[in-house]
Structure formats: structure tokens, C-alpha cells
Amino acid sequence: MERESLDYEVVIVGGGPAGLAAAIRLKQLAVAHGRELSVCVLEKGSEIGAHILSGAVLEPRALNELLPDWRERGAPLNTPVTEDRFLFLSRANAYALPVPLQMRNAGNYIISLGNVCRWLAEQAEALGVELYPGFAVAEVLYHADGSVKGVATSDMGLTPDGLPGANYQPGIALHAKQTLFAEGCHGSLTKVLLERYSLAQGAQPQTYGLGIKELWEIEPQHHHPGRVIHTLGWPLDSRTYGGAFLYHLEDRQVAVGFVVGLDYSNPYLSPFEELQRFKLHPAIRPTFTGGRRVCYGARALVEGGYQSLPRLTFPGGMLIGDAAGFLNVPKLKGTHMAMKSGMTAAQAVFEALTQAGATPREIVAYPEQLRQSWLWDELYRARNIRPSFHWGLWPALAYSAVDTYLLRGRAPWTLGHRADHRCLKSKAEVRRIDYPKPDGVVSFDRLSSVYLSNTHHAEDQPCHLKLRDAQTAIDVNLARYDAPERYYCPAEVYEIVAGEDGRPCLQINAQNCVHCKGCDIKDPTQNIDWVVPQGGDGPTYPNM
Template sequence: MEYDVVVVGGGPSGLSTAIRLKQLAAQTGQELSVCLLEKGSEIGAHILSGAVIEPRTLEELIPDWKEKGAPLNTAAKKDQFLLLTETESVQLPTPPQMHNEGNYIVSLGNFCRWLGQQAEELGVEIYPGFAAAEVLYHADGSVKGVATGDMGIGKDGEKTDAWQPGMELWAKQTVFAEGCRGSLSKTLFQRFDLQRDADAQTYGIGIKELWEVPAAAHEEGKIVHTVGWPLDASTYGGSFLYHLENNQVVVGYVVGLDYKNPYLSPFEEFQRFKTHPAIRKYFDGARRISYGARALVEGGLQSLPKLTFPGGVLVGDTAGFLNMPKIKGTHTAMKSGLLAADSVFELLTSDEGGNEALAYPARFEKSWLKDELYRARNIRPSFRWGMWGAMLYSAIDTYIFAGKAPWTLRHKHRDHECLRPADEYSPIAYPKPDGKLTFDRLSSVFISNTNHSEDQPPHLKLKNADVPIQINLAKYDAPEQRYCPAGVYEIMGREEGKPRLQINAQNCVHCKTCDIKDPTQNINWTVPEGGGGPNYPNM
């Protein structure tokens, strides 16, 4: 199937790109065919974020969004920033970047479902349940499009009775909007050396639960962020607590994946965090509704790769446009989609020829997006000095230099390089879950509605089957058991003296943490059959 533009990914950046392209075509009377592929079972099924949305880009894209029923129902009303010790909490001044006046607490999945409706009304062809599994290339090396994976391949690699061949989608320009650590995008980074002039990208893992709480514990529009306990001062991380409408509260925890201790478990740290007196008070008599996890990009401006290559562009979290000090990436991802769409449309409708949208990075350089990321660039890397050093530096950078200090702090190490050997640390004794406030991984995965066909090849692939035991277990005590928030990786047979790694791929919530944090980079996350993975209803 041939299109003018194929968009890979139905998140905020991909949908914004598709919408803007069709808007431009309508405004100029041009014919422009746009197709969007989404690996989730529906638009929004794999979308997970806090989320507080800054409506700045939405105003640019769809000025009448209120009249069109955009699901921005809960205005942010109150910010609170807490420093936690093990038993106490201290309220600190809310950093300027974290002020949320004019913003909205939303379900990002529901917001994307609404964006999908707007895109379809403009004529975008959306195909959910189709996972782009391969990048296609022309003979000259430029991107030709993508191919979706075959359906109905058994575990043995042979065709089953349900086999359906994948499809090739050819495009004049392909937009990669796969989100954080896209499985196709990482092959583009290698082929075109897109990171060559940028710092190493760094990531975090965000884990989130949605709760229904008693009315007395609910304060619609309230936003709480915390730093400190349960993490030590050398580990980057913090929490969020957002009060939605209808007595719903989202609670989540982010841990930077540059942590050193191989015994640390982000999932267990999140469960422990909820037991703090300042937090657990919200959840007495409450009911947990949903659970999910995903990686997020934290590198900021200095880690942005080259955004274009012959035949395509990168947008959103695929490129790394998250503003970490703001703890927001939706408005920035959407803005990158608008900048890319303007440039792709210009390329496709001009008489100058060429197959690389070079106007895109030029537009970025002149945009408010560049200015916003520039002002935020030094906050995340300052945490190399620990929490106290970073808080002191961030105050100086923010209040004295207004984000325009005459230097730029660099990201020097990739996250998987930061993990230290297990013999340098002691195991962490995490408390057992009580099933009311704290939970185990498997009960959590169950309410994420995660599902994969069990008769399919595992989508989590090992480059070398010996490495998990000979290196990861021997040197790091198999950290994949702990950094995975879904219980995918287990060491079996240890008591018998015959340890082996068991991969429960059917549990995977597509967070991509294993692909990022594996110390030997031996795990390769690839797409399963289209439609597989979590089905987040309201996340």
C-alpha cells in the first residue's frame, strides 16, 4: 500500500503530525494521503503517562478543542511539593517549572482516543492492532516505509492455521512516533548514526496506578510531587499524585535508570513509597483500578539526536523531547509533530525535490520548544551530585540564571553502564505486599489487561543465551528480575545449582526498561503480534 506519509505510532506526537498534515492539505487544496499504524489494540491502549497536560500546543493545533469535547476535564488547582524522610514530610516551595496553573489533569489514553477521532474526521487512515516490525529501504539507502509483522506465526516459527502475511506500507516520508526507545527507531539510530553529535540518552522508568478513593480523601485538581524517601540521596527519582474527577487519584513513581545498585527494584520502591504517612492517608478504604509502567526519556536538549534522515523524521519521545524538570512531555511531543508536519508538507509540495525534511530541525531551532528545552537542560544532569547537590544547583540555575547559564552539563554515560557489581552492595529487604495498599507484580499485571497470544515467538530476544547466567547472574545477581515491573524475567533452578533464565513474555507491559537497563545490552525488545500488550482503559 502506498501513501504520501506513513506515521508509526498513535501517541500524541504521531496523531498531532497526522492531523497537521491533513489540515495543511485542506487549507491548500492539496491531495495528501496519510496512514497511521498503532501496535496497540486501539488508539490509547498502550498510552500511559501521569498526566498533567499543558494545553499550549493543543491551542495551536485545534483552537476550538473545548467545543470539540477534548477530555480535559480537571483543571489543576493546587500544587504541593514534599521532601520525604522515612517518617516525616516537609513542604518545600514548588519549583517554577512545576507550577501547573492553566494545566489539566488528564487520562492521556483518553486524550489520544479523542485526537484519533479528530484525525479520522480529517481523513487519516488509522490501523490499530498493526505493529510495524521492519523498516524498508530503497536501493539508495533511504527509508521506503515499513512492514507490519506476520500474524499467526507459532512459537516454533512455523505458520499456523491463523497465519496472515504482513503488509508493506510505502511512503514518500515515514514519521517515526513510536514513543520511548522505539524498536524500529533504534535501528534507524544505528543505520544513520543519529546520535553522533549528541550526548548519550538517559531514561527513567515510570510506574503508575489508578485508584478510586473515598470522597473525604479526594481533592479534585490537587497535584502532589515528592522527592526523597524511599530512594537514597544518590538515586534520581520522585513521585506524583494527581486528583482527577470522579474521586479518582493517580499515583506513580519515577526512578532514573542510571541507578547503580543492582538490588534496587523500582516496582518495590513504588510500593514502599505508598506506605509513607503523608501518602497512605489518601488510600485508606480505596480501591485500585489499574496499573501500568513505561520508560521515559530524560536526556533533554543535549541528548536530542539528528531529527531527519533520507525518507523520514523522528518526533515525540522517540527523539526525546520530554521536559524533565516540568515532568511534562505531551505538549512538547505534540509541538515536535507540528514542526515535523509543516516541514514534511513543505518538502512534499515543493518543486525542489529531495527526500529529507531538513526544514524540520531549522524550524525547531527557532521555536518556543527549543527555548523551553534549553532552559531546562541542566537540571537532570545535575543529579550526578546527588539529590542535595542537585537541588542546590537547580535553585541557582533556575532563580539566578533563569535557565540560561553560560554552560551546559553533559550526559556522559548510558544507563546500562552505570550498574555496579552486586558484591559492592547488600540486598534490599523489601516488605511483603499486603494486598490492600501494596501489591505484587503479577496481580498488578493482571489489572493492566495485558494479553499476548501464547503461541507466538517471544518478542523479547536474547543476543546470546549464555549471558544471563554467565554474566548477569554471576556479576549483578540478575538485575532483570528487579528492574522489570511485570515479572517477565525469573531465574529458575537456582536452588538445584542449575540456574536458567525464564522469560514470561506474555506478562510484558511494553515498558522497554529491559532493552535500556540490561547491563550487557543482550536483551532486544521487538514488537509482538499487533494488538498484544496492555490495554489501558483510563491511564
């Protein structure tokens, strides 16, 4: 069966804040100039917002530029921040610290980013953008000259061995004059593009964090709408970057999360378990007394910042949002940057498309326009905070204060990063971490947590977690690191089991996967490739 093909002027891969902001801006410009412009957005989740997970505290700067009347339009920004707290935790105590300049949230809102994206999708549809949720993009298509021609969605109805089954349907090819890749952090197509066009050449290695989040409904006496709490210290040691947050939303809801930098060294560290024991701290546990957990999820965050940005354009397309690396780590915010990058890309694309008879090849005006924006300056000033934590917690805090308050982010140097997968020590060099057993009241196991993510994968499809060499998982990962994928995965996807010959082998429970991408990033041998499953599969987050 041949693929059906559709032609658009602009195809956007990813229905997150970057992709939707780009689509809205393109249509706004078309309306303002009396021009027809065909734009479509492809989203692998079953609906817009299904795969969106973030803290999240939104700085509305980009939203103000995109849709100044967002309040009148009913945007779901319902909880303005009323209070900031910054705590250092020891094992038994909590110490209030001054709130760092970048983490002050006056004028910001505690939100469900998934719900904001659902609302943005409504605004895009009203402008004539074609939205296609449930369509996972599996392949980049190229012209004969090597430029991007468009993308193709995944084939449906394949058997586990990759052959067409009884209900086989080939994917759809979508051709475009420009294709914008807004896949989010460490997207599978972005990975291909980075290699094909050497986009990361000359940049520092990209580095990442893994965020684990739960949404709780708590008792009224513990609920303080608008309160934002960030913590550092326990349960992590001083050499491991990370921390936790509690955000009090409306309707007695609290979002609690834990982020661990994936440059950690102990292969036994489990970000999931760190969140569970964090909730047991005597200063934290009372928040959840009498409450109930309503949702769970995980995702990787891009943390490299300014010095890790790849080249943003290539013939036929460009990278926007987290796919490019736009996240301000000291602020703990990326949504405003993702949206701004999408809007800037849309402006550059529209200008190129409206030149008389032009079919643009590589739109270099996009990065040039970004460099003139507030996004570039903000990212540049924040560039040295995250890599300073390679020195340890206390030296990093001291340096960050100097960099922020004295140098104002304009130090005449730029610190570097290390690739996350190169940071693990062998099991012989570390001490195993003894995590407490879950109590089923405040702390929980992974499988019951995955259940709350509403994750579903059709079992009769090819596994979307690909091993380049199955034996490497045993000969290197198990032998040297005690199979760290068993610990960093927040969904119990990876298990070491006895094979038919009695020897250990790696079992992949792909049906559990919440699409965090942690395995693709942290695997010490880079032996795991995460690719898209069938369209619509994965988690379905209601309001994360």
C-alpha cells in the same frame, strides 16, 4: 505468501500525541491549500490509547495551536489544576517545600493521556486520516539507495520458533514519500534507525527513567479534584534520582506513580517495590484508605533532554515526539513537546511535498523550524537540571535553584550524561534492599498488578524479548549482578530457574510484558532486545 503493499504520501508509526498531532496538522494544511494528501497512522495497540500511559498533567500550549476550539470539540480536559504541593519525605515525616518554578501548574489540566489520544484520533479521522490500530510495525523498508521506503507490519500466525503456522498471514508493506516515526520512548524501529544512519553521533548518551503508575478510586473525603502533589526523598537514597506523584482527577480518581532514573547503581533496586512502599508512608497512605486500585502499568521515560537529541532527519523520514527525546524533565512534561514536534514535522513535510513535482529525500527544514520554536528554547533552558543529579540530591537541588532563578537556564556550559546500563555496581559492592511484603490493601505484588493492566499476548507466537546470548544472562548478569532484570522489571517477566541439567537459566515470561522497555535500556550487557509482538498484543489501558 507475498506481502500486500499500500502506498501513501505520509505514513506515521505510532498513535500517540506526536503521531496524531502530525496527522491532524498534515490534513489541516491539505484542506487549507485545497490539496488531497494521503496519510495513515499505524498503532501497535489494540486501539488508540491502549498502550498510552503517562502521569499526566497537560500543558495545553501545543493543543491550543493545533485545535484552538478544543473545548467546543469536547476534549477530555476535565480537571484544571487547582493546587500544587511539593514534599520532601523522610521515613516518617513530610516537609513542604516551595514549588519549583518549572513545576507550577497554573493553567494546566490533570488528564488521562490515553483518553486524550482517543479524542485526538477522532479529530484525525474526521479529517480523513486513516488509522490502523492493532498493526505492529516490525520492519523498516529501504530503497536501493538506502533511503527509507516505508515500513512493514509484523507477520501474524507465526509459531514460537518463528515459522509460518496454520493461520499465517504475512505483514503489510506500507510505502510512503515520508515516514514519521513516533514510536515513543526507546522504540524498536527508532533503535535500528539510530544505528543505521548514525543519528546519535556527537550527542550525549540518552538516559531514561522508569515510571510505575496505578489508578485508584478513593473515598470522597480523601479526594481533592485538581490537587497535584510531587515528592522527593524517601524511599530513595540521596544518590538515586526519582520521586513520586499523586494527581487528583475527576470522579474520585487519583493517579499515583513513582519514577526512578535508570542510572541507579544498586542492582537490587526495584522501581515497582519503591512505589509499593511509598504508598505506605504515613503522609501518603491515608489517601488510599477505603479505596480500590482499578488499573496498573509502567513505561520508560526519555530524560536525556537537549544534549541527547539525535539528528532528527534521514533520507525518507524523521523522528518525532519521545522517539526523538522531547521531554522537559524539570517540568515533568513531554506531551506538549511531542505534539509540537509532530506539528512542526507536518509543516516541513507538507511544504516539501507541495513543491512542484518534488519527492523529498531528507527534509532538513524540520529541525531548522524546531530551532525557531518555543520547544527548542524550553528544552535548552532545562538541559542542566537532570544531569546535575549525578552529584546527589542536595547538590543538585542547590545547583538547580541557581540554574533556574539566577542563570535562567542560560549557563555557558552543558552538563553531560552517563549511559544507564553502565551505572550498575556489582552485587558485592552494594547492600540488598529489604522491601516489605505487600499487605494486599495498599501495597501489592507484581502479578496481581499485571492483571490490572489487561495485558494479553498470544502464547503461540515468537517471544518478543530476544536474548543476543542466553549464556551471558548467567555468566555475567547473574554472576556479577544477581540478575538485575528480576528486580527492574515491573511485570515479573524474568526469572532464574533450574534448567534440565540443574544449572540456572533465565526464564522469560513474555506474556506478562507491559511494554515498558526497561529491560532493553537497563540490561548491563545490552543483551536484551525488545521487539514488537503480534499486532494488538500487550496491555490495554482503559484510561491511563
